Amino acid sequence: MNDQLVDRVADIVSRELRVPRDSIDLSTTSADVENWDSLGHLQVCMAIEGEFGLTLELDLLPELDSVEAIVRHLDAG
Numbered sequence: 001m002n003d004q005l006v007d008r009v010a011d012i013v014s015r016e017l018r019v020p021r022d023s024i025d026l027s028t029t030s031a032d033v034e035n036w037d038s039l040g041h042l043q044v045c046m047a048i049e050g051e052f053g054l055t056l057e058l059d060l061l062p063e064l065d066s067v068e069a070i071v072r073h074l075d076a077g
Contacts, residue, residue, distance in 0.1 A: 001026070002075055009070050012051055016043045029066040041065070048074075 006026050013028065014021040017035040030036040036044070045061055048054075052074060056064070064070050 001071060005071050005074060006067065008051065009048070009067050009074070012047045013044055013067060013070075016040065016047045024067065026068050026071065027066075044070075 010024040010026075010028070011021065013019075013033075013036075014024045017033055017040050019033055019035060024033075030041060033040075041061070041064075045056055045064060048064075048070060049056055054077070060073070064073060
């Protein structure tokens with residue numbers, strides 16, 4: 001897995017959810033972060049779109065519930 005991509009996604013999740021960066025890694029899921037609720041999820045997804053210059057399909061958003069899921073999607077695209 002691309003370590004740079006993992007770091008970029010972890011940075012975005014940390015920034016958008018206002019949690020310490022060292023608390024976010026590849027295994028972090030929405031269940032692990034109190035602020036990763038429905039609003040936080042939308043903020044993360046919008047930030048991913050802005051950072052990577054893409055549009056995420058609405059039906060895909062529920063699947064992007066972890067750093068790993070986001071990285072896998074970005075890596076595949």
